[in-house]
Amino acid sequence: MQTQHAFSASRPAPGFIPALAPHPDDGTDDAPAGLTALGAVATLRRGTAAYREGDLASHWYRVVSGTGCTSKLLPDGRRQIGAFLHAGDFFGFEALQEHGFAAEALTDMVVIRYPRQRAESAGDADPTLNAFLREIACRSLTCAYERLLTLGRRTATERVASFLLELASTAPDGRTVSLAMSRSDIGDYLGLTLETVSRTLAALKHDDLIDMAGPHSLVLLDRPALEEMTEGDEPAVRFGRA
Amino acid sequence: MQTQHAFSASRPAPGFIPALAPHPDDGTDDAPAGLTALGAVATLRRGTAAYREGDLASHWYRVVSGTGCTSKLLPDGRRQIGAFLHAGDFFGFEALQEHGFAAEALTDMVVIRYPRQRAESAGDADPTLNAFLREIACRSLTCAYERLLTLGRRTATERVASFLLELASTAPDGRTVSLAMSRSDIGDYLGLTLETVSRTLAALKHDDLIDMAGPHSLVLLDRPALEEMTEGDEPAVRFGRA
DNA sequence: CGTTGCGTTGATGCTTGTCAACGAACGTGG
DNA sequence: CCACGTTCGTTGACAAGCATCAACGCAACG
Structure with missing residues (x-):
């Protein structure tokens, strides 16, 4: 762009x-x-x-x-x-x-x-x-x-899962996420290609961990499973938020 | 450890x-x-x-x-x-x-x-x-x-090169580097395995970009080439240094 | 003098990147 | 209103870069 x-x-x-x-x-x-x-x-x-x-x-x-x-x-x-x-x-x-x-x-x-x-x-x-x-x-x-x-040590799936949890952490219901950014932007954020992001989201959907109404609107169906995937111990905190 | x-x-x-x-x-x-x-x-x-x-x-x-x-x-x-x-x-x-x-x-x-x-x-x-x-x-x-x-977008060679330049930036002569850390530590810093670090250093030595007296003592022989490899535009600055 | 930790090197395979094709959504202009 | 181009997301086939597993040498140390 x-x-x-x-x-x-x-x-x-x-x-x-x-x-x-x-x-x-x-x-x-x-x-x-x-x-x-x-x-x-x-x-x-x-x-x-x-x-x-x-x-x-x-x-x-x-x-x-x-x-x-x-x-x-x-x-x-x-x-x-x-x-x-x-x-x-x-x-x-x-x-x-x-x-x-x-x-x-x-x-x-x-x-x-x-x-x-x-x-x-x-x-x-x-x-x-x-x-x-x-x-x-x-x-x-x-x-x-x-x-x-995340960028140094997590796998593609772990990166995407942590990204979704990060976004969901500020959602009112904690599970509905609307993606304002493109797959390419997400890839550039997570150190992946846009294709890998797309495939990973498709896999998460296939495993019923998330639901996707459209490419920019999704719901976390199984938060515990997603959290376990990140193998992280603390909740995601968003950048620069006071 | x-x-x-x-x-x-x-x-x-x-x-x-x-x-x-x-x-x-x-x-x-x-x-x-x-x-x-x-x-x-x-x-x-x-x-x-x-x-x-x-x-x-x-x-x-x-x-x-x-x-x-x-x-x-x-x-x-x-x-x-x-x-x-x-x-x-x-x-x-x-x-x-x-x-x-x-x-x-x-x-x-x-x-x-x-x-x-x-x-x-x-x-x-x-x-x-x-x-x-x-x-x-x-x-x-x-x-x-x-x-x-570095962690999201650079290749293994670029990561190692940028690491060496970062260390050399505080060396008195700008080219003699002594590594106090192990290959494993370097790998964990750069998001690589210790084997990849070792292989990459060996490749840089083979190409006469660096010289290694011992595993923890090396000299940058061709700084311009190393800088070009990182494809970066600004000099490396070290963490937390005032 | 055996043990241990570390670095190197080799063989192999997996994860992810690359290249390509296709369809849907959208905006534009005839 | 519809043909058209453009952008974006998805999916497939394939390749490459790096990880994994393994063996070996060397130095330090008790």
Whole structure:
């Protein structure tokens, strides 16, 4: 996908302001006032980039709605997705000077942009905000390390199963998952090819571990079995979620 | 390796105090005074753990001398090494409550332990320390993401080449590397088997890209060729180094 | 001087990637 | 409204890269 670099608005669009409030499915994830005061709403059209590799890291971000991903490309086109970005997730913290990963919208997105220098200064004077930022960084690191284990040591089936459980962990009923991303995106997230992802999902369906209404809508039928497949010991935690 | 949980000393051992000073090969990496004041020296024997998965995250750590690694196990014994820890590296920041990864000494190690709560409080009152901690977190995240790309998308040869370049990046001459870890450790770091690591190193030697005096002492003969093999665009940065 | 741990090398096979074909869904323009 | 191209997901056949299993040499050590 050819991404373009574009924000459509740097000031709140009226229709989106309600989304700035805490998300209904998670009462604990709104930012401290010191950070919220700095945020500006922006919208990102599907396929456009919030920033690219090498861009100056001038802002931190938070997803209001829609889904995106951070990704990095090798010169020959191989791609690794660092994280999927869902409503409530923070991103853009990984950079000191320049972004090492690009961030791109997989669907139309609404995000909040926080000017980084001002946010850092605010943190210096506000222990609550400071703790909040530390927590985001910690969670991001924990997630990244968990993913190292997945990419380094798990089989294709285990990877897909852990991915489904990760998505289901934020579903209201814990079992209904809607995939906003393509098979290719999932493959690039899990270090697999899109064909392997497709085949693995088909196998899980054949074994009655999941059900698929359409390619982007599925239900976990046997969560314990899926959890056992990942051989993991702790629940999946999503990237950057405070 | 059966790791044991043991610190041999919680107060400075006379012989090690000089190592607390900035490391001779890097004048920029000593901690702010506010953090240094909280540190207590401890020694770790080879094969012992600073902490294990599930331990309460009560401290942050910094390596004074020796080398270690953070690692995570699957129930069936598969292991993923999150990072190798060298002199100057900070570790233990990834945990909010409990450690998700264990940290273990691969050689005898000297580390500094910083009580986490006191360090966090100190950070709240000290912008310099605060920025320092942010920087460590950023670098750790950048490293982790770079490693996601390696584990998810690079071939065995590319992984080994990038590993060697990573090690060489802190060598005085940029080409002489001494491997403190075993082939098995390298494999667990790169998501490969120890046999593949051994074979890949042999192939690199055969192609005159590296020279091996012994299994743990090698020299990069053709850095440009190795860099091209990784297909990466930016220099390797080591975990947690400020 | 036997034992143990580690690194190397070989033979073999499995998991996953690659290449290809096909169908469904979607948008576009005649 | 329908032909058309495009994108995406699925499935099959095949190949390759790496894992697995195994044997051997060497150095360290009690």
